[in-house]
């Protein structure tokens with residue numbers, strides 16, 4: 001009946017805010033999610049992703065601003081919203097002593113289906129998520145990956161046209177993550193379901209997201225298609241260079257050279273990578289200056305790679321720094337995910353204060 005308008009906005013937030021005491025967990029979030037797309041709400045721990053999803057489902061009230069789904073106000077019409085939207089929370093729970101199938105049937109009956117209807121639909125959705133074989137085992141025996149699949153099956157029992165998932169790949173091993181991600185992709189692309197997926201897992205989520213929003217400390221600092229984000233990064237003045245240069249075969253940069261490179265406009269960071277290349281960052285495009293400085297010091301530039309825009313860089317910029325900043329600021333709650341991200345950090349001489357300054361620059365504060 002409904003006309004499928006691809007540009008139609010189905011989820012919208014307008015200056016959505018949530019404060020806890022003095023903490024701005026979500027700060028003037030403006031989000032528009034279109035019909036049929038997969039939107040990745042990406043951010044490190046503590047960014048405000050869960051708080052946002054809770055407000056969308058009317059499970060917590062905004063401090064100010066508003067959110068709507070299919071034109072329904074998420075706070076005032078929260079019951080209608082819950083009927084409309086499938087929600088996979090970050091830790092989905094099932095009755096451990098009931099089989100996966102019985103859990104689904106129970107949930108279907110709670111949502112007004114007869115036992116027969118619930119049984120029939122449970123059969124379909126179990127097949128859909130590849131859980132038919134394990135369906136009659138107690139849910140308490142399931143692996144985390146199976147529980148997540150059952151979680152999605154449970155969401156599908158309602159036949160929703162919109163699904164909100166909070167960290168669906170959290171705690172999954174790489175294979176289970178890949179499987180789940182491809183299933184989520186199919187739900188959107190084959191069945192036309194609009195999906196909002198919150199995650200810290202940029203690498204996985206970008207594979208399937210039509211658009212992503214990068215969320216740090218309650219702020220959406222960038223939003224768009226992955227390739228667009230690259231341009232936004234450059235517009236925000238983040239230029240990164242990996243330089244391999246040598247003088248008579250020696251690729252170490254002497255002190256004089258380093259001082260002169262540091263004196264280039266707005267150079268924020270210089271570091272040596274494990275492969276021997278030198279990494280230089282500036283809020284200006286210092287490529288010409290870099291080349292000239294190297295030449296003046298009798299270095300020959302073998303390779304110079306200007307970065308910006310590819311996902312690795314976005315990840316490094318926004319996520320790892322934010323998490324490193326977190327670590328410097330407070331000691332609690334650094335998840336396994338944060339630790340994983342930390343391992344990917346380059347061997348440069350970043351310090352939390354510098355990192356924070358970098359982030360403030362990004363955030364314009």
Ligand SMILES: Nc1ncnc2c1ncn2[C@@H]1O[C@H](COP(=O)(O)OP(=O)(O)O)[C@@H](O)[C@H]1O
Pocket residue numbers: 020023025043044045046047048049050051052
């Ligand atoms: N009920 C609460 N009371 C106080 N602070 C909270 C509450 N829920 C979340 N926070 C804080 O709000 C911030 C955002 O949290 P959250 O939305 O859970 O982030 P994410 O899901 O991105 O990890 C964090 O600093 C967190 O500690």
Ligand SMILES: [Mg+2]
Pocket residue numbers: 049050051090166167
């Ligand atoms: Mg969360």
